[in-house]
Amino acid sequence: xxxxxxxxxxxxxxEEIVTPEELRQLLEEKKNPIAYDGFxxxxxxxxxxxxxxxxxxxxxxxxGIKFKIWLADWFAWINNKLDGDLDKIxxxxxxxxxxxxAAGVPTNKVEFLYASDAMDSIEYWNRVVRIAKVTTVAxxxxxxxxxxxxxxxxxxxxxxxxxxxxxxxxxxxxxxxxQLGLDQRRANMLAREVGPKLGFWKPVVVSHHMLxxxxxxxxxxxxxxxxxxxxxxxxxxxxxxxxxxxxxIHDTFDEIRTKINAAYCPPKxxxxxxxxxxxxxxxxxxxxxxxxERKEKFGGDISFTSYEELEKGYVAGNLHPMDLKNSMxxxxxxxxxxxxxxxxxxxxxxALYEQVKEFQVTR
RNA sequence: CGGGAUGUAGCUCAACUUGGCAGAGCUAUGGACUGUAGAUCCAUCGGUUGCCGGUUCAAAUCCGGCCAUCCCGACCA
Numbered sequence: 060x061x062x063x064x065x066x067x068x069x070x071x072x073x074e075e076i077v078t079p080e081e082l083r084q085l086l087e088e089k090k091n092p093i094a095y096d097g098f099x100x101x102x103x104x105x106x107x108x109x110x111x112x113x114x115x116x117x118x119x120x121x122x123g124i125k126f127k128i129w130l131a132d133w134f135a136w137i138n139n140k141l142d143g144d145l146d147k148i149x150x151x152x153x154x155x156x157x158x159x160x161a162a163g164v165p166t167n168k169v170e171f172l173y174a175s176d177a178m179d180s181i182e183y184w185n186r187v188v189r190i191a192k193v194t195t196v197a198x199x200x201x202x203x204x205x206x207x208x209x210x211x212x213x214x215x216x217x218x219x220x221x222x223x224x225x226x227x228x229x230x231x232x233x234x235x236x237x238q239l240g241l242d243q244r245r246a247n248m249l250a251r252e253v254g255p256k257l258g259f260w261k262p263v264v265v266s267h268h269m270l271x272x273x274x275x276x277x278x279x280x281x282x283x284x285x286x287x288x289x290x291x292x293x294x295x296x297x298x299x300x301x302x303x304x305x306x307x308i309h310d311t312f313d314e315i316r317t318k319i320n321a322a323y324c325p326p327k328x329x330x331x332x333x334x335x336x337x338x339x340x341x342x343x344x345x346x347x348x349x350x351x352e353r354k355e356k357f358g359g360d361i362s363f364t365s366y367e368e369l370e371k372g373y374v375a376g377n378l379h380p381m382d383l384k385n386s387m388x389x390x391x392x393x394x395x396x397x398x399x400x401x402x403x404x405x406x407x408x409x410a411l412y413e414q415v416k417e418f419q420v421t422r
Numbered sequence: 423c424g425g426g427a428u429g430u431a432g433c434u435c436a437a438c439u440u441g442g443c444a445g446a447g448c449u450a451u452g453g454a455c456u457g458u459a460g461a462u463c464c465a466u467c468g469g470u471u472g473c474c475g476g477u478u479c480a481a482a483u484c485c486g487g488c489c490a491u492c493c494c495g496a497c498c499a
Contacts, residue, residue, distance in 0.1 A: 214492095273459095274459095274460095275459085275460085303450090319458095320458065320459080321458085321459065322458085322459060323458095323459050323460060324458060324459050324460080325458095325459075325460065326458085326459095334458095334459090356457095357457075379457070379458075380457090380458045380459065381457055381458040381459090382457090382458090383458085384458055384459085385458090
């Protein structure tokens with residue numbers, strides 16, 4: 060595969076790439092550059108994690124990327140996920156791996172690493188301190204939004220370890236590319252700034268889209284300061300901790316249909332519309348065509364072969380929200396089904412699922 | 423260790439001074455209106471008033487003790 064093809068694949072994954080020029084240069088230098096994404100093992104797997112992420116990964120692997128999955132157990136601990144109980148977090152990490160296997164992630168091409176395995180390394184902490192020493196308190200404070208919490212929710216000094224440790228991870232994992240969600244932008248930018256100062260490299264940042272939650276992004280473009288934009292993203296993204304506005308890989312077809320039906324979906328409007336968001340980032344990434352069945356009185360069946368075509372039809376009013384919803388439930392169910400089934404049929408997977416589900420309830 | 427403040431519905435808070443059926447807003451749920459959702463209107467759910475005891479016919483309210491959180495100070499560095 061030539062460089063242009065590889066770039067095309069990676070560009071398709073990145074909603075933002077810093078910088079495209081550096082990406083090209085990297086691909087020219089390395090046949091198999093290393094990329095990573097980190098996850099706090101917290102609750103049950105939802106669409107962004109169990110469906111979307113594996114889809115992106117498929118293209119990255121195709122492009123020759125060597126991918127490292129960072130199970131950020133210590134980070135979940137710092138962030139008080141699952142009562143800050145490291146045992147529960149470790150169990151959830153194992154469940155996460157199981158989700159990915161079920162989702163068809165080739166485990167021979169992806170490396171799973173636990174953060175806690177690196178924590179007894181003096182080099183790691185030496186690096187953390189060096190990063191902390193070239194980072195101002197103000198800068199670290201701004202980066203705290205990567206924890207997905209707002210200012211009032213954080214009161215522990217431990218939070219300040221989070222961004223510097225995350226930057227340290229990048230160099231620990233020897234990542235040429237940081238391929239995380241757009242909400243992790245601040246840590247990655249910090250790494251680019253700090254890397255060269257400390258004799259490391261400047262990672263290329265390929266940030267993927269954040270799927271929006273079922274309630275939609277209703278706020279009318281608060282173009283104010285950067286922090287409130289971060290907050291807006293935190294409020295808008297599909298989050299495991301807000302079950303009512305998320306779809307999980309364990310949801311039955313009926314549950315999916317009910318949730319989709321209750322989703323925010325203003326007619327003819329694209330901005331902040333979760334249904335259009337899923338069509339673009341899930342359906343057309345996985346399928347070549349989206350078929351929509353309608354009764355004759357509503358215009359009869361219709362089919363779209365690209366997102367652009369669908370969006371055009373929606374804006375023009377040729378596609379009613381309810382028809383889109385009905386079809387969406389079927390397609391999402393199709394995507395979730397293999398993962399859901401895996402946890403139904405394989406007993407060891409089911410046991411993990413049951414445990415993690417318990418953690419949710421206890422919370 | 424000491425001083426102060428706070429603790430009431432899932433969330434934000436009223437009611438405490440002067441004891442008398444524990445309330446509002448938001449959220450949630452259900453209807454109305456829309457061929458979805460949202461918005462709007464209507465209705466409903468929601469409570470061991472942090473815990474234990476005391477005074478009283480009657481305690482969220484007054485008194486005592488305890489617990490938790492926050493602020494300030496001291497001790498120790």
